Amino acid sequence: MLLCGYRTKLIMQNNQIKVSPDLQQFIDKFEPSKFKLLQGGIEIRGINDIHRNIAQAKEIIARLKLRLIVSHNAEMLSYRGFEVNNF
Incomplete structure (x- = not known):
């Protein structure tokens, strides 16, 4: 499992x-x-106030x-996380 930082491009299994x-x-707005x-989005982890952050992401x-x-x-x-995926 690879965790990455802001604006990182990864090569995963070639x-x-x-x-x-x-x-x-x-990503730029939510930071x-x-x-x-x-493959289809991002998984955001380590959020303390999960409900507030999910509401902020939806907004x-x-x-x-x-x-x-x-x-x-x-x-x-x-693990205090949620996903944001392409629609």
Whole structure:
């Protein structure tokens, strides 16, 4: 599992993960301190106030009219995280 910082491009198993313009715009506005690049989005981890941050992420997506969706489940709660994926 690879964790990466702000605006990092990774090469994972010889496949470069591409960050969509909407996702990059979200990262620039939300400024997560710790996130993992996924094939279809990012996983944001280590959030203290998970509910406030999920609401903030949804508000940024709606305000900027980004084609992204916030995903969260009980398993992610154990490591205080949520995902933002391409729609």
